[in-house]
Amino acid sequence: MKKLAIKSWSQDDRPREKLLLKGKNTLSDAELIAILISSGNREESAVDLSKRILQSVGNNLNNLSKLSIEELMHFKGIGEAKATTIVTALEFGKRKQFEKKQQISKITSSFDVAKIMQPIIGDLEHEEFWVLYLNNSNKILANHQISKGGLTATLVDVRIIFKKALELFAVGLILCHNHPSGKLIPSNSDIELTKKIKKATFTLDLKLLDHLIITEKAYFSFADEGVL
Incomplete structure (x- = not known):
């Protein structure tokens, strides 16, 4: 089955455009990851690939944060640069959570x-x-x-x-x-x-x-x- 490229989607359904038009809170976890990785592979859009990655960890961001760069690179379409971007974004989230806890x-x-x-x-x-x-x-x-x-x-x-x-x-x-x-x-x-x-x-x-x-x-x- 030929994938439907994100560019061919309705503008309201494109992750970046959706973020700009409707705000960050309207995006799903998969859509946020899709923005990070920018593109998918020949069979999957960035969003579909992101969904598959999330499904592999039970749709749990905490479990996703435990994956190493090497483990993320096992997914077709995720190279070292994309894997590094995902790990970096999740680490920022972890540090933000830590700073909030430090306010005690x-x-x-x-x-x-x-x-x-x-x-x-x-x-x-x-x-x-x-x-x-x-x-x-x-x-x-x-x-x-x-x-x-x-x-x-x-x-x-x-x-x-x-x-x-x-x-x-x-x-x-x-x-x-x-x-x-x-x-x-x-x-x-x-x-x-x-x-x-x-x-x-x-x-x-x-x-x-x-x-x-x-x-x-x-x-x-x-x-x-x-x-x-």
């Missing part, structure tokens, strides 16, 4: 921390270790990536954690790392590292307020569970 003015619970950190590390396929640095009013001074590791572990240099705390004149620390496996149970190394950091905070007159293990849909709080 004061940390009052582990839930506040999870809201900030899940968009950053919740869906990663490797482990990362982050620290939130707080002032005396529990307001965030900075959040900093300490280390980046593999599928099951990441090495943490405790000296880096405290160097940053002293530079910021922080009063409180909240540790965060993700478990790509989705398991929320802290490992023995998680527990030992937490104890090591907590012991060091006494010497520097700092407070270790919590340690969260983050997954895509849930979290484990050492403080909430009484194991800090």
Whole structure:
């Protein structure tokens, strides 16, 4: 079946024209992606190709954001440039979501921390270790990536954690790392590292307020569970 090129569509149905005439909120996810990739392949229009890509991930943008450039290039009509454009656009969306979460003015619970950190590390396929640095009013001074590791572990240099705390004149620390496996149970190394950091905070007159293990849909709080 010969594809119907977008140029032959009614002007109201062309994604770019629709965006200009009716506004961004009128476009479907597939139409937005079609604008990004500009063209399809010999059998599909840009919109049809975009629909097929979305269907492959259950029409879920979060799942789409997990596809690598190489995985996107498996779709006929998606080369490196188009795949890079899709990944870049989704990363911008993720960062916008993160900035919105950062507007939390004061940390009052582990839930506040999870809201900030899940968009950053919740869906990663490797482990990362982050620290939130707080002032005396529990307001965030900075959040900093300490280390980046593999599928099951990441090495943490405790000296880096405290160097940053002293530079910021922080009063409180909240540790965060993700478990790509989705398991929320802290490992023995998680527990030992937490104890090591907590012991060091006494010497520097700092407070270790919590340690969260983050997954895509849930979290484990050492403080909430009484194991800090």
